[in-house]
Structure formats: C-alpha cells, structure tokens
Amino acid sequence: MTPESQEITTKERLLEAGLGMLLKHGYSDLGIQALLSETGIPKGSFYHHFSSKQDFALQVVDRYMQEVHQGLDMSLGNHALPPLERVRLFFELSREKYRREGYLGCLLGGLGQELSGVSETFRHKIEGCFNLIAERITDCLEEAHQRGELAADQEPRQLADLLLDCWEGAALRSRLRRDPGPLGAMLDFYFAVAAR
Template sequence: MLNRDFDDTREHLLATGEGIMLGKGFAAVGLAEILGQAGVPKGSFYHYFGSKEGYGVALLSRFFSRYHAILDEIVANPQLNGRAKLDAYFAGWCSVSCENSGNSRCLVVKLTGEVSDLSDDMRRQMQQGIAGIIERVTAFIVIGRADKSLPPGMPAETLAAALYQLWLGAALVTKVQHGSAALDAARAATERMLST
C-alpha cells in the first residue's frame, strides 16, 4: 500500500525545486531555499533523497517521465499522421522556449551544460531521458514514412537525433537572444530536412 504522505511530500519538494531551478539553475539553488519555499523540514528532505545530487536525479527523472508521457500521447493519437505528430512536437518546443523572453520552462535546456559537469548520475539521467525523446521522435518519423506524410530518407533514428539536437541548440540560443529567430531558423532547417 502506498503511503500518501510520502508521495505528496516528495512530489511537493520536486515541484518546488523545479520551479526554482528553472530560474536559477542547479548549482545556484541551495537546499535551504527549496525547503523554505516548500515549507518542509530538512529531515524530511533526507527521508526522500539521500543528497542534493540524488534530488537532482529524481527531479530529472520526474521531468522526463512527464515529457515522455506527452510524446506518447502524440504517438498514440490516431487523428494525426506522422508529419502532424512532428509538427505538434515542434510547436511544443516553440511554446516552451519562446515564452518569458527566452526563459525556457524546460529542464533540459536549463540544466544540460551545468549538470553534465557536476554529476555523472545526473548526466546519465539526462542522457537516458534524451534517448527516450529521440526514440519517440523516431516513432513520429517511422509513422510518417509509413503513411506517406514524410518522404523516405536517412535512417529515422539518425534524422530524429539530428532534429532533436537542432532544436535543443536553437532553444539554447533563444535563451541568449531573447527572441524566436533561432527557433524560426530551426523550423526552416527542419522543413528542408524533412523534404529530402
């Protein structure tokens, strides 16, 4: 039987920390700030997470679990052909990255460079989560090629990885420029990649 208090407090700590870290990053946020904003005593934190690094791994795991679930809904949507599934995915990038003058609501965009140097466990969690995204984008491409909404071309997984990396880079540049030019360029490059 699940302990409801355990689930709620743990989730509250993760949700609170995600909000703070989307603004400040991982290293700049101390446990005291998370606990103070969450209204949770320090002892409770260590009941759920062995360390700040362990908390970071859980935070990323939670983020990717939700992200993958959204993509799984797109994959399973019978009303969308493969190209429309890809378009829905890229529209999501724009809505997350273009709001708030380039302040992305995506933990991958916010933490990729930072945590890769700080923690091997967090880097591995990030790597695993990104692989799950690319796997789902690959499914969009495979579906699109099967229903003829996308032309044949390079291997679907290779194209999916290239598209993800293109859009991740564009989202990072968007943070610097505080404008949508990089994402507009990514969309134009995507059109070219999908038409050959």
C-alpha cells in the same frame, strides 16, 4: 489524509518546486535551504525523501520526464494527424511550455550543459533521457518514412537525433534572447528540409 498520501504530497511539492528552481538557477545555485523556504517544508522531510542534493536533482529529472512523456503521448499518439505533423506538434507544445515559463528552455539541456563535464552520473542520466525521447520520435518518423513522407535515403533515427540537437541549440538561443524566434525558425527549417 493518510500518512502515505501526506508523504507523497510533500515529496511532490519538493519536486515541483525543485523543477522550477533548477530550470531557473541550475544545479550549482540550487540551495536546499532556499527550496525549503520556498515550500515551507522542514529539512528533515527533505532528507526523508532524498539522500542528497544529487539524488533530489536526479528525481526532479524523472519528474520532468513524466511531463515530456505526457507531451509525447498527446502529440505522437494523435493519429488523426500525419506522422510529421505529430512530431512537429510535440515541439510546438514544448515551445508553448517554454513561453509559459519565460523561455528558460529545456531542463535536460540546461543541466546537461552545466553538469555533463563534471558528473558522469548526470551525463549518463541526461543522455539516457534524450535517447528515450529520440526513440519515440524515431517510431513516428519510421511511419512517415513508410508513407513516403521522407526521402528514401533518410534514416529516421538520425533525423530524430538531428531534430533534438537542433531543438536544444534553438532552446539555448531562445533562453538567451527570451524570445521564441529561434524555436519557430528551427522548426520551419527542419520540417521544410526533412519533408519530401
């Protein structure tokens, strides 16, 4: 193994562990020492890859977004399905991911709630991530609109933003209850209303 691949492996291990810890504990309760104990990685290696706890958390968000984009590619890119079914599939895949993680919800929503009032850096970062997701969903909803699957007066970008807003609220309720019920109810309601 080359030193470069070792560095990538170490960084990836830190990001992967950090993703789970941030999801479970949030930013304020994320201790660098706890992360190092979890991974068995020395402190110097952490600071070789990340300049600070904030830098680390921002890179964890980037790592999380890689997973989000994979889910979007898998669902929105499945042209065997009609566009509204592809959009719903993305959220159903997300619900399944939440189930595997114990219904801890969305990292973006959790960090957004925790940090948007105290950190402009995180507020801009997370809003930017939500905008990227909304843009991709909008493209699919545009296709549904063109096919007449949405009412003529419905604006795809507004529908995409509303869908994300509703999902994040349902994800919070799901986390509070440790129960998928709010996620499924929200999807059923949204797609019943959105579809023509």
